[in-house]
Amino acid sequence: MYSRYIKPQTLFSIILMSIWAVHFVHTMYYLDDVSGWIWNQNLVYPDGTIAPWQPIGEHDGLEIYVLFISTFLLIALTYVLSAMSRFSIRRVFAILLFLSFCEQAMSLMLWFYGTRAKAESIVLNIKQNTTLKQASIIFIDNDEFLLDISYSVISLRKHISPHIFSVASNDKTQLIIPNLAQENQSILLNQTSFSHINLLGCQAKIVIFKGDRQHDLFGLVIRYWGMLLFKPYALEAYLSSLTYLRVTPIHSDAAQSCSAW
Amino acid sequence: MRISRFIKHLIPTGWRLNWLLAILIVILAGPCLYQQIISFRLPMVTESPMVDWFIRMKMVLIIWLFLFTVYVISKKTPIRWLNLGFGLLLLPCCFIATSSISGIDYAYIFFPALKILQGTPVFDIYFQYDLFLALIATIWIKLGFPLGELQSAGQLSYVIALGAVFFISQKLFRRNFLSVILLIVLVLIRIYASTWDIIFHFQATPLRLDLWLIVFVIIWLKGPFHVLTGFACGLLIFWHRNFGIIHTIAYVQLLLLLSFIQYTQYSKRLPSKQRIQILIKQLLPNLLIILAFYIAFSLLFRNENANAASYYQKIGIGFLPMSNDSFFWYYMTIFPIAFILLYHMREQVCEKYLVMGFFVLFCTIGNCIYYFGRSHDGNLFNISISLIFLLFYVFDLVDRLLFQSDEVSWIMTLLKKRLVPFMAILLTSLVTFTYAGQITAKVSKQFDTVLSGHIHHSDPFAPQQPEIINILQIVKNITRDSANVQIFDENSEKEFLLYFYGNYKPQGYFHPFTSWIFVDALTTHLQDALNKGDYILLQTDVYNDLFAKRLVNVGLTYPIDQRLTLIASAKSR
Numbered sequence A: 001m002y003s004r005y006i007k008p009q010t011l012f013s014i015i016l017m018s019i020w021a022v023h024f025v026h027t028m029y030y031l032d033d034v035s036g037w038i039w040n041q042n043l044v045y046p047d048g049t050i051a052p053w054q055p056i057g058e059h060d061g062l063e064i065y066v067l068f069i070s071t072f073l074l075i076a077l078t079y080v081l082s083a084m085s086r087f088s089i090r091r092v093f094a095i096l097l098f099l100s101f102c103e104q105a106m107s108l109m110l111w112f113y114g115t116r117a118k119a120e121s122i123v124l125n126i127k128q129n130t131t132l133k134q135a136s137i138i139f140i141d142n143d144e145f146l147l148d149i150s151y152s153v154i155s156l157r158k159h160i161s162p163h164i165f166s167v168a169s170n171d172k173t174q175l176i177i178p179n180l181a182q183e184n185q186s187i188l189l190n191q192t193s194f195s196h197i198n199l200l201g202c203q204a205k206i207v208i209f210k211g212d213r214q215h216d217l218f219g220l221v222i223r224y225w226g227m228l229l230f231k232p233y234a235l236e237a238y239l240s241s242l243t244y245l246r247v248t249p250i251h252s253d254a255a256q257s258c259s260a261w
Numbered sequence B: 001m002r003i004s005r006f007i008k009h010l011i012p013t014g015w016r017l018n019w020l021l022a023i024l025i026v027i028l029a030g031p032c033l034y035q036q037i038i039s040f041r042l043p044m045v046t047e048s049p050m051v052d053w054f055i056r057m058k059m060v061l062i063i064w065l066f067l068f069t070v071y072v073i074s075k076k077t078p079i080r081w082l083n084l085g086f087g088l089l090l091l092p093c094c095f096i097a098t099s100s101i102s103g104i105d106y107a108y109i110f111f112p113a114l115k116i117l118q119g120t121p122v123f124d125i126y127f128q129y130d131l132f133l134a135l136i137a138t139i140w141i142k143l144g145f146p147l148g149e150l151q152s153a154g155q156l157s158y159v160i161a162l163g164a165v166f167f168i169s170q171k172l173f174r175r176n177f178l179s180v181i182l183l184i185v186l187v188l189i190r191i192y193a194s195t196w197d198i199i200f201h202f203q204a205t206p207l208r209l210d211l212w213l214i215v216f217v218i219i220w221l222k223g224p225f226h227v228l229t230g231f232a233c234g235l236l237i238f239w240h241r242n243f244g245i246i247h248t249i250a251y252v253q254l255l256l257l258l259s260f261i262q263y264t265q266y267s268k269r270l271p272s273k274q275r276i277q278i279l280i281k282q283l284l285p286n287l288l289i290i291l292a293f294y295i296a297f298s299l300l301f302r303n304e305n306a307n308a309a310s311y312y313q314k315i316g317i318g319f320l321p322m323s324n325d326s327f328f329w330y331y332m333t334i335f336p337i338a339f340i341l342l343y344h345m346r347e348q349v350c351e352k353y354l355v356m357g358f359f360v361l362f363c364t365i366g367n368c369i370y371y372f373g374r375s376h377d378g379n380l381f382n383i384s385i386s387l388i389f390l391l392f393y394v395f396d397l398v399d400r401l402l403f404q405s406d407e408v409s410w411i412m413t414l415l416k417k418r419l420v421p422f423m424a425i426l427l428t429s430l431v432t433f434t435y436a437g438q439i440t441a442k443v444s445k446q447f448d449t450v451l452s453g454h455i456h457h458s459d460p461f462a463p464q465q466p467e468i469i470n471i472l473q474i475v476k477n478i479t480r481d482s483a484n485v486q487i488f489d490e491n492s493e494k495e496f497l498l499y500f501y502g503n504y505k506p507q508g509y510f511h512p513f514t515s516w517i518f519v520d521a522l523t524t525h526l527q528d529a530l531n532k533g534d535y536i537l538l539q540t541d542v543y544n545d546l547f548a549k550r551l552v553n554v555g556l557t558y559p560i561d562q563r564l565t566l567i568a569s570a571k572s573r
Helices: A008-031 A034-039 A063-087 A089-128 A130-134 A149-159 A178-182 A195-200 A217-230 A232-240 A253-257 B002-010 B017-037 B053-076 B079-095 B103-117 B130-142 B147-172 B176-193 B212-222 B227-239 B241-266 B272-300 B304-316 B334-344 B351-373 B378-382 B384-404 B410-434 B436-451 B466-479 B492-501 B519-532 B540-547
Strands: A137-140 A164-166 A173-175 A187-189 A203-210 A243-250 B485-488 B535-539 B554-559 B564-569
Touching (some): A063 A089, A063 B351, B053 B176, B079 B147, B103 B130, B130 B241, B212 B241, B212 B351, B227 B241, B351 B384, B410 B436
């Protein structure tokens, strides 16, 4: 039986464990994007239902309850850790390592599956778009979709066409030509630096927006998994509603044969 | 040599150094990353006026000088004289305003008060900030005091709240000096560092946010299991619904924890059945009292519109998510530390100290709900009385922990004597240094206010305002002094003034106008008013944008001024 009396030295470890516990909750809350899911748990009404003077843009979902309960979980976690540290430091060390590992694994997993769902959605919408079907070069403008541009370009190249490029927001198009990309080279694409751009065929620029059913990362992955496991027949409809593409055909000399141009 | 001895001293007996280092690396990796993500920044620092280092250091020196003077005086003067001195010093700090009040915020309190005075049943009144504040405003209006002077009640509540925390902390804390620093930090943060004047928002005064102090004082005087405590919680639920429930939950948490502690203590002496009987006998009266008040409250305030009011939370109107770099994430570490220290030291401190400590902890967590709702860092100042009180409770716990240690070494002697005062003074200096701009700005505004011969600024609710008189005159002429006029203006302060000085009766549940949530419900209300033959004084742009095409049975419309239009029903023509 360990002593009930705290030695002054133990205070140091209690403070550190408390900081670690808060950090753990903080990471779970933001890095794993659980917060995004929590903040979206409000009733949503169609436009015009709520009086215009009400600030409906400001909302925090279930945050009040989640943070209130988290405070007590924090106390419990720190208490358990500090109590265990009196018996076995090794066990506390193992628990901290395990929790940190779980936290990082969850973070990675959410990012991986969230990005995959988003990329699949874009691929699906591109395939369904008649204008893009004819385009031999597609530029992806910087999107508000929070998709990692370089990841999406690589993913789309794999699924759609090798001629998919990202566009920098400052209007200077960064072209990564597939062949050159293999050699880790890139060039700035605009009329002056790459004068032959117009000869490359039908071109289009897409801007990716959040669709009607675009959710936070946490909610997205939960739904994606749910559909994969329990409702595979509804997955395609769900994925296509995740993103909305605005397609702009780009006029070029070589684009005369393209009907959409 | 000394350093190695110091490190050895920090390692608890039986711990292996390599394991300690490994665990430190793992544990410290978290905080380091934590610090990377959340930059350490005290709340609302960017809102504080910028001042140079010289002024900041000057402010810190003034605070140090003040502390030194208090320390010297406290050695020679009886404590009651010192307390009287602090009480007198609190008066100018709290009672001299640095700005005018927010008319819109006060309108949300005056509207229900006006409806109570006009005899509307309480279940048919919308209370944005609960009944208690509206009752104070009702009494204020009934006594005929100037409306804007209601701020004095808010200012008085600050004196009482800060005074109560100071006096009780003196009885609780091991060092009187810690209570003095607590009061100074409270004054600096709650009164001077916050962005707005303390009475700018009446809903942010201790009259709404710190009523837990009532239960706190009763527990202090009578104990946690006394029926008066349960009665106070019941009354809080009844008069002060949201915070009443929050503070009652804190009280119930306290009761359950104390019962658990007692249960484990009795285990050595009594059989389990007898232990449970004793605990139930102890808990039941207060729980029943609270339940009775809750049922009475539910019956009295039962109203179909009350559900509509709950949509504020369901939709999230006015709520803000917590920022990932909020200072609160740092403060959160205090909760586990406070709990673990209190729980482990339960047999080393007196019962009263333990009970008060746990109650302050649970109330502080409860008060944080206010911040969790609208997580604007400015709201941390509004609940700072409980936040800072808990922090100083932890300081005192650390002090007791060190003091009770029987280890004899030079470092322990140093820590025992100096650590806690040093931490408290460091905190005071940090606060003064960081908010020096805001503090100097507010103090100079207080001087300006006094020099102008007042203690308050201009009253937005003053009678005889030409604009209001003019509008009322036109409206009364057109309506031929009809009492059936309903006013809808997004400027809630003006809307209230028109109702109040025009002697009109607010109809319907939601007041002021901006508290309406659903357009359809409001349209129905307006249509009913027109069907009854009432006049509607409505904001012109709102009428044109929202209701011109929705309302039928509209007679003539009269533009009153640039903002308002009077709509007459086809019946009233």
